[in-house]
Amino acid sequence: MTRSGQDYLDSLRDGRSVWLDGELVKDITEHPAFRNTARSIAHLYDLARDEKLRDVLTATPEGTGPGDPVLRAYQVPRSHADLVRRRAAFKTWSEASYGFLGRSPDYMAAGIAGFVSAPEIFAGTDGGFDGRDNLAAYYRRMSSGSLYQSFTITNPQIDRTKSASEQEENDLYVRVVKERDDGIVVRGAKMIGTAAVFGDEIIVGTIEPLAPQDIEHALTFSMPIDTPGLKFISRASYEASARSVFDNPLSSRFDENDALLVCDDVFVPWERVLTYRDVQASFLMWWGTPAYHHFVHQASVRFWTKLEFLTGLAILIAKSNNTYQLPPVQMQIGRLIGWLNIARSMVIAAESEFERVGTDPDGPVHINREIASAHRAMAGDLYPKFLAEIKMLAGGGLIQLPASGYDLTHPELGPLVAKYVRSPGTPSEQRIKLLKLAWDALGSEFASRHEQYERFYHGAPHVYLPGIVRDGDPDRLAAFTQSCLDGYDLGTGPAGAAEPGAGHAR
Ligand SMILES: Cc1cc2nc3c(=O)[nH]c(=O)nc-3n(C[C@H](O)[C@H](O)[C@H](O)COP(=O)(O)OP(=O)(O)OC[C@H]3O[C@@H](n4cnc5c(N)ncnc54)[C@H](O)[C@@H]3O)c2cc1C
Known part of the structure; x- marks a missing residue:
C-alpha cells in the first residue's frame, strides 16, 4: 500500500529548518500557519489507500508486484488509456482541495515519471557527469516511498538582464562552491518553493536556459528537506491569519505556502546529483524529457x-x-x-x-x-x-x-x-x-x-x-495565408473572376 496520511504527518517532524516571521518553526504539523494544510495533504494520501479510490489513485508499474502500488502519477504512461487514467487520478486529488492545492504531491511525481521516460538526457553532454544511475535510484526511492517532491527551479528575481554568473555577487543563485570525493557543496538561493515546507525532498535546478558561462550553476540535485544548511523562509501565512474554517474556508486549509530556499553551504552526496556542470542537460531534463x-x-x-x-x-x-x-x-x-x-x-x-x-x-x-x-x-x-x-x-x-x-x-x-x-x-x-x-x-x-x-x-x-x-508550426500558418495571397493579383479582375480557393496550399 502507499503510505498513509499519518505516516506522512509523522515524517514532517524531522527538524526541518522552516522560518516564518523570524520564528524557527519547531513542528509544522502543530504550528497554526501550517497544520491544517499538512492535514489536507495527509488526506490525499489517505484517499489513495481508500478501497473505493485505490484503483484510480495508484498503479502497479512494470517490475513491481501487485502488493507494491505507487501513486498513479509516478507511473510512466505508455498509451492514451494510461493518460486518461492519470487524468482520473489528478481529478480526484484536485477535487479534494477544489483545485486550490496547486502543488499536491502528484505534480512533481508526474514530472519524475517524465524524467525516467528519457533517461538518456541525464547521460551528460560531451562525456560529462552521467546521472542515469542516480536518476533510476531517485525514481525508485520517490515512487516506492510515495514521497512528496517539492521543487525550486527558478533563480531569484535579482537582475533578469544578467545571466546567473554575471549577477553582482557570485552566490546569489545556487552554485557549486566545492567538490569533494563524496559529493559537492552548494551555496545560494532559489525561488519560489511552493509547498516546499510540506515536502519530503526538494529538487533544486534551473528550468530556464542558462548561459554557457553559467557552468557552476548548471546542476540539479534532490535532497531531504531536513538536510543541514537548507533554510526555507516562508511568506506570510494565510492559514495563520484565518479566523476560523467558517470565516476563511479555503485559506485556513489549503494554504500551500511559498518559501525562499537558501542553501547555506549544503553538502550534497554524489548519488543525489542528477546533472552536474552541464548547461545543456540541466535545461533539457525539463524540456527534452516529457x-x-x-x-x-x-x-x-x-x-x-x-x-x-x-x-x-x-x-x-x-x-x-x-x-x-x-x-x-x-x-x-x-x-x-x-x-x-x-x-x-x-x-x-x-x-x-x-x-x-x-x-x-x-x-x-x-x-x-x-x-x-x-x-x-x-x-x-x-x-x-x-x-x-x-x-x-x-x-x-x-x-x-x-x-x-x-x-x-x-x-x-x-x-x-x-x-x-x-x-x-x-x-x-x-x-x-x-x-x-x-x-x-x-x-x-x-x-x-x-x-x-x-x-x-x-x-x-x-x-x-x-x-x-x-x-508550433508558424511556417505552415504563414504558407496557408500566403496561398490566399497567391490566388489573385492586380490583373485578376472584378470580384467573382478568380476561382474561389485558388492557390489553396493545404
Ligand atoms: C505563486 C507562485 C508560485 C510559484 N511556485 C514555484 C515553485 O514551486 N517552484 C519554482 O521553481 N518556481 C515557482 N514559481 C516561480 C515561477 O516559476 C516564476 O515566477 C516564473 O518562472 C517567472 O519568473 P519571475 O517571477 O522571476 O518573473 P520574471 O522573469 O522576472 O518576469 C517578470 C516580468 O518582468 C518582465 N521581464 C523580465 N524579463 C524580461 C525579458 N527578458 N524580456 C521581457 N520582459 C521581461 C515581464 O514583464 C515579466 O512578466 C512560482 C511563482 C508564483 C507566482
Whole structure:
C-alpha cells in the first residue's frame, strides 16, 4: 500500500529548518500557519489507500508486484488509456482541495515519471557527469516511498538582464562552491518553493536556459528537506491569519505556502546529483524529457477543477441574490460554463493527440505539446477574467459581511445580522457562509496569491509565448495565408473572376 496520511504527518517532524516571521518553526504539523494544510495533504494520501479510490489513485508499474502500488502519477504512461487514467487520478486529488492545492504531491511525481521516460538526457553532454544511475535510484526511492517532491527551479528575481554568473555577487543563485570525493557543496538561493515546507525532498535546478558561462550553476540535485544548511523562509501565512474554517474556508486549509530556499553551504552526496556542470542537460531534463508536459497535464486537470468550483460558486451566489433567472446573469453564468469547458476540452484534446517519446511503439507517451503550450497561454489570461466575472455577479454582498461568524452567535448582534444579512430562501448563516467562501476564493490575500500563481507558476509570458512559436508550426500558418495571397493579383479582375480557393496550399 502507499503510505498513509499519518505516516506522512509523522515524517514532517524531522527538524526541518522552516522560518516564518523570524520564528524557527519547531513542528509544522502543530504550528497554526501550517497544520491544517499538512492535514489536507495527509488526506490525499489517505484517499489513495481508500478501497473505493485505490484503483484510480495508484498503479502497479512494470517490475513491481501487485502488493507494491505507487501513486498513479509516478507511473510512466505508455498509451492514451494510461493518460486518461492519470487524468482520473489528478481529478480526484484536485477535487479534494477544489483545485486550490496547486502543488499536491502528484505534480512533481508526474514530472519524475517524465524524467525516467528519457533517461538518456541525464547521460551528460560531451562525456560529462552521467546521472542515469542516480536518476533510476531517485525514481525508485520517490515512487516506492510515495514521497512528496517539492521543487525550486527558478533563480531569484535579482537582475533578469544578467545571466546567473554575471549577477553582482557570485552566490546569489545556487552554485557549486566545492567538490569533494563524496559529493559537492552548494551555496545560494532559489525561488519560489511552493509547498516546499510540506515536502519530503526538494529538487533544486534551473528550468530556464542558462548561459554557457553559467557552468557552476548548471546542476540539479534532490535532497531531504531536513538536510543541514537548507533554510526555507516562508511568506506570510494565510492559514495563520484565518479566523476560523467558517470565516476563511479555503485559506485556513489549503494554504500551500511559498518559501525562499537558501542553501547555506549544503553538502550534497554524489548519488543525489542528477546533472552536474552541464548547461545543456540541466535545461533539457525539463524540456527534452516529457517532464514539463506531465506537469501541464496535472495542472490543466486541476485548473479545470478549480473553474468548476468557481462556476458552482457563481451559480450559488446568483441564486442567493435571487438574480439567477435574469437574462444578463444567465449570460454571465453561460460565459463561465463556456470557459470552463474550453479548459476541459483542452485536457481531452491534449490526451487524444498524445505524442510518443522515441520510436518504440510501447514507449512512454505525453500529452500533445502544442496543446500543452496553448494551455499555459490560455490559463494565465483566463483566470483573472473568471474572477472578475464572478465579482461583477456577486456585488457588494462580498464585502457586507460580519467580521466573523462570532457575530451570528452574539446575543445583541446575532438577531440584527440574521435580519439584515439574508436573502429570499437563504437564511443568514447560510448566506454568510457562502459569501465568506466566495471572498476567500475571489478577493482575499489568498485569492490574490492564486491569481498570481495561475499567471506565473508555469513561467513568465516573455518566456513561454515565444516558446509557443518555437514549438508550433508558424511556417505552415504563414504558407496557408500566403496561398490566399497567391490566388489573385492586380490583373485578376472584378470580384467573382478568380476561382474561389485558388492557390489553396493545404
Ligand atoms: C505563486 C507562485 C508560485 C510559484 N511556485 C514555484 C515553485 O514551486 N517552484 C519554482 O521553481 N518556481 C515557482 N514559481 C516561480 C515561477 O516559476 C516564476 O515566477 C516564473 O518562472 C517567472 O519568473 P519571475 O517571477 O522571476 O518573473 P520574471 O522573469 O522576472 O518576469 C517578470 C516580468 O518582468 C518582465 N521581464 C523580465 N524579463 C524580461 C525579458 N527578458 N524580456 C521581457 N520582459 C521581461 C515581464 O514583464 C515579466 O512578466 C512560482 C511563482 C508564483 C507566482
